[in-house]
Amino acid sequence: MFRRNREYIHPELDAILTASKKRREEWFNKLTISHRNLGVALQDILECVQRNKNTRFIFFIGMTGAGKTNLAENALADALADLWGDGAGAKKPFMYIPVETNNEHTFAWKNLFSDIMEQGSAVPAEFIREPSDSHGVIRYASNSRLTLGALRKAIKRMADQRALKVIIFDEAYYFLRLRFDNLDVMDTAKSFAEQIDVKLLFIGSYELLELSTLYATQIRRTEVVPFFRYDTKNKAEMKEFTIVVEKFASNWPCKSIPNFPAAVEELADASMGGVGQLSVILSNFLGYQLRSKAEVWTPIMFGRALKATALDEEMRDQIITGEAELRRKYSVKNYYCTNKGISAIGKKLAC
Structure with a gap:
């Protein structure tokens, strides 16, 4: 069972926890997570x-x-x-x-x-x-x-x-x-x-x-x-993505909180490293939990919160192709933004 990280708790959470199911779901859907x-x-x-x-x-x-x-x-x-x-x-x-x-x-x-x-x-x-x-x-x-x-x-x-x-x-x-x-x-x-x-x-x-x-x-x-989305194969970026997952979990508007940080690899794969897509998945999961008896979550809610395999694969293909083109054109800065370029131009500008 996950325990909230006080560092990440939203100031409104205490009031939200006593609100109606509809209000809690709406609040979580609009929750903004910095990263x-x-x-x-x-x-x-x-x-x-x-x-x-x-x-x-x-x-x-x-x-x-x-x-x-x-x-x-x-x-x-x-x-x-x-x-x-x-x-x-x-x-x-x-x-x-x-x-x-x-x-x-x-x-x-x-x-x-x-x-x-x-x-x-x-x-x-x-x-x-x-x-x-x-x-x-x-x-x-x-x-x-x-x-x-x-x-x-x-x-x-x-x-x-x-x-x-x-x-x-x-x-x-x-x-x-x-x-x-x-x-x-x-x-x-x-x-x-x-x-x-x-x-x-x-x-x-x-x-x-x-x-x-x-x-x-x-x-x-x-x-x-x-x-860019978080690279699920990069350890440093996965560390940042894990913090995002922990922030969402810390503001889960139910008393029973699934240990989402323990499933960060599965969430990263399902969301393709996109925080917005992660929010959609978790919001879907929350909806199932709020509609369950006594607001008890079950493992099957995870699968239900995701897209069907065929749709997921189609979206994944489009994202991989599109991001590759975006990186090709805009991820590489000009020479003078590199350490070598900055050093070279810095010496001349300081003459």
Whole structure:
């Protein structure tokens, strides 16, 4: 039986343990666990958003279920608020926009711009009117004739008012076009970022690699922050992953706690080293335990918390292929980030 590590216990846990089953399950599903890879990614993103205007695009790429959305909604949001002051409501210098799919053959920018405008100013898109001057008479177009230009101008005014600096687009693979190529998508994004004077942070899985390197002008304005899963064959990384498992177990919202750290190898394999995927597995397990008589866990709950073998193998193949490409392009830093390069340039810079 596992005993909680006091160092990792969340301040809310005592109150949660006496809450309803539904409340406990919801709390655990939203539990944010800090860990090394998350901290590294967070610092890399913060460095990118503080760069000058030559950097317009930031791609945050990693396996599905790695914890990217959790980082964006929690740690990154807090860090950006600390970085640029405690702006609240309409004064926040950043926005988080979950990108939605559409049934069109090209990306629906009008829908996205409407979402940005509504979240940024609480003004529904249907209330926006595009003015035109006809011989000194100002006329306003009806909503049915609302153009992308009018929405951009409205967003520009909103962005200026709240000193907007970053727009975070989650599930950004929906930017990928269904036909032809993606040049038009990034051209529009580039124009939008420059007109509004913001940085665009795209969050998604390996599909985004296609958008990050389309042409030289875009690459010059792009930074990629890779978010790698923990390597289950690396002892040092498995040690970090074990700490993550212990943090989850220490905050298990039941009196009876399975000894998950003792099964860390099995959990690492099942989650493929992804903390987000680990959270899903443990949340599934918790659901079974809370619905059991007297909240008693059984070993069969572990297997039920995992995906079927065929689905697991398919997802595993996609992740291995995608991460290999991500590592090939972005895990190797330039020469001057190596110890030898730093030493060589340091001597010259200090002359």
